[in-house]
Amino acid sequence: MRPPDLARIAAMKPDQTTLPAGTDVIRKGERGRTLFTLCKGWALRYHRLADGTRQILDVLLPGDTIGLGGVLLGIHAHSVQSLTAVSVCTLGIGQVVALTAEHPAFLQGLLRTQLEEERRADMRLTMLGRMGAAERVAYFAMEIHARLRRRGLASTTACPFPLRRTDLADAVGLSRVHVMRALRQLYLDTEARLHGGKLLVPDSARLAGYAGFSEPRVGRRAVL
């Protein structure tokens, strides 16, 4: 979303709530009554399968919205859980309706954001379908680092990384044990590593090349 949209949302003085790590924000199957915006902290969007395994669909960072699908389609198709302590802004459906009625560009902003997320989802699908273990981990780390950098939440060579090995495994489609092997390999190949809840990337270009990652391109955008 663009700054003007954010200003409009702020003007509605939405409720702000703080939640500890490990709290469910939305649960699969619930009715979608609220649109959240993540202000501080990280959250995980995931599916839990019948056999107990989990697939992490996306990592939600400060500034991301939570629960739009549930609001517009009626029922949440996935769960979201806080990974760290978080603070979220909450907008009831009524407020969302008011916002779109008053500012038509808001809806367009949502669509644009959604399309950007589709692109990241496409890349993640490609990574799961076609890359080896170390490259998957590399890509995943790279993507998070780039997203944080764009939001001014990371330096060039490091960023916070509160995911545990298990979370990482559930995100990149590997077992916890194999993630360890992939991390060692990755360190040998690119010197990137996890340490003390931080991702350290001494040579970002090298990691990007290793992962086949490239910054999303932007051209002139249509304004509807």
Add this chain to the structure above:
Amino acid sequence: MRPPDLARIAAMKPDQTTLPAGTDVIRKGERGRTLFTLCKGWALRYHRLADGTRQILDVLLPGDTIGLGGVLLGIHAHSVQSLTAVSVCTLGIGQVVALTAEHPAFLQGLLRTQLEEERRADMRLTMLGRMGAAERVAYFAMEIHARLRRRGLASTTACPFPLRRTDLADAVGLSRVHVMRALRQLYLDTEARLHGGKLLVPDSARLAGYAGFSEPRVGRRAVL
């Protein structure tokens, strides 16, 4: 999109083009100047990686739109190729702008459609990250069958399936050879099989159970 939206689009008398199988509809990196709607035939949305491998991101069926991301974000991040002979409606950016200006609900329809696609993408990600070979093929087949059924393009026990083994492999993240093994296994377990360009599903519930597939739920939807 809902029927009234379709009626509006029809009212603009968009150009309709016919293309043979194997034609590029949009290419990664191009400027997005046109929004297409697939009227007849199938197309594939995919990424091609540096090493020549391909990941199919989605199968596009009659009624699906093509190229929205490129239009709103400036540049296409993926390619789309016709799988069969297709006919597509084309809307220039100007027509899209006119449409949204005149009918605000159009934009909302696009967002809703996009959110539905996100759900399918989430399921595909889960399938690649957490399922075995036969289950992946089962899920993929099941999803296509269900989508065609919802559009009245398939019977309960069969549907067209023009993908070759290679396409299927590139969609579910397996090698062509292993897809064969998975298909044999799938036939033994569920009696579902591919034959003569058709997908045959004698027992749809059994296949759905095998794949962990469930129809998307709908609740009351917010109207913005």
Add this chain to the structure above:
DNA sequence: CGTAATCTTGACCAACGTCAATGTTCGTGG
């Protein structure tokens, strides 16, 4: 200081990929 959670590693096994050979289908020209 002790307990629980998480991380880390080695040994072994199953799933999947690669290679290469053979079969099948289908369109094309004689």
Add this chain to the structure above:
DNA sequence: CCACGAACATTGACGTTGGTCAAGATTACG
């Protein structure tokens, strides 16, 4: 109608990648 070739399907043998099990090591925290 048949012969031929090209693309695609199918299968077996074998190598590689990643999963599972189980045992310590380390960290976080009361």
